[in-house]
Amino acid sequence: MLVIFAGALLLTLPIATTDGHGALFTDALFTSTSAVCVTGLVLHDTATYWAPFGQFIIMLLIQIGGMGVVTVAVAIAVVSGRKIGLMQRSTMQEAIAAPQVGGIVRLTEFILKMTITIEGLGAAVMAPVFCREFGFLKGIWYAVFHSVSAFCNAGFDLMGVRAAFSSLTTYAGQPVINLAIMFLIVFGGIGFLTWEDITVHGLHFKKYRMQSKVILSVTGVLILIPAVYFYFCEFSKGAWADFSVPEKVLASMFQSVTPRTAGFNTVELTALTEAGQMMMIILMLIGGSPGSTAGGMKTTTAAVLFASAIAVFRQKEEAHFFGRRVPEDTIKNAATILLMYLVLFLTGGIVISSIEGLPILTCLFETASAIGTVGLSLGITPGLSLISRLILILLMFFGRVGGLTLVFAALPGVHKNVSRFPKEKITVG
DSSP, rough: HHHHHHHHHHSSSSGTTTTTTOHHHHHHHHHHHHTTTTOOOOOSSSSHOHHHHHHHHHHHHHHHHOOHHHHHHHHHHHHHHHHOOOHHHHHHHHHHOOOOTHHHHHHHHHHHHHHHHHHHHHHHHHHHHHHHOOOOHHHHHHHHHHHHHHHOOOOOOOOOGSTTTTTTTOOOOHHHHHHHHHHHHHHSSSSSSHHHHHHHHHTGGSSHHHHHHHHHHHHHHHHHHHHHHIIIITSSSGTTTEEEEEEEEHHHHHHHHHTTTTTOOOGGGSSOOHHHHHHHHHHHHHHHHHSSSSSSSSSSHHHHHHHHHHHTTTSSSSOTTTEOOOOOOHHHHHHHHHHHHHOOOOOOHHHHHHHTTTHHHHHHHHHHHHHHHHOOOOOOOOGHHOOOOOOHHHHHHHHHHHHHHHHHSSSSSSOOOOOSSOOOOOOOO
């Protein structure tokens, strides 16, 4: 919260905006929350409203939010040579979903090095394209900004210099920018521990942790199936019928990857069918993976619920992955998270629709984007009232912090599995 308010105050400074007056505090608070929660929903076009200082502050907030405040603080302590106490190590373990406290400082160093390396690589790949179009200095800045934004799954862009709120629509058929952004989004969204498994074990999939196996499997499915849908059911007709096959493939892949909390788009989302928009809503709610730069309900949550459902259908006692049993507590947590996300997502959408008089699907798209920390929008964000903006701020914060984290923080107490009540069977379904 302190980082969000500090960012908001900096964005109200006169040097933060192009008009030299600074932003209203409510607008600055919305933008700062969106950046720290790596969402990407904006009230003003980032390229034309914010001055270079404001854009830099936004990028800094994105980086802090993507890596996590705790990770950044520990990284600074490591670089400065300060000793890391047991409490800090325990907090760090929870922040990045590490299995144990041991080796947490080494893992933090690994995360820092990998972040710098991948973001630098992404910027280097995109720089020639941007430098050719915008000049050397501006091109380098654009490459760095978009690399950080994509890796942190934030979705902020500087393409408003061409058309306000246009995102990457002018690059729909540009393979370098498409592939670079998609790689950064996926790599940032699979989680720090999955990076470590890939680095240590290479392509030996069997040696990975069960969590890494689940994350990579689910990620692959959630990219492939929606991409096939978008190709055959969206981009083979209507406004995109004249696209070449490579352009349709790129557009399908990109729109499949970006709803998983990234927030960029290479096509006009308002031109999608309602079925296509609903597909995106589902992907936005699922989000990325635990211990990553992404938000949302998480791929592992969806996987656990799916495995539990399969176990019920097959009349098996336990859900399992790759020969490993899923603990009952994990299934309970996953069901609780799903319920919380659905309640907040639906309630927020209904309230905003009632207040603004907008179609319910449009408002649900907005709330799914907020709670999934995605940043995709059907264009209604700038015109929302203060109450609706506050609802989105709360949803963005909730989506980034995580459901169970807030519940446990708000309701501390004994978590032992002791019940005062006798058991009695209840029929469901």
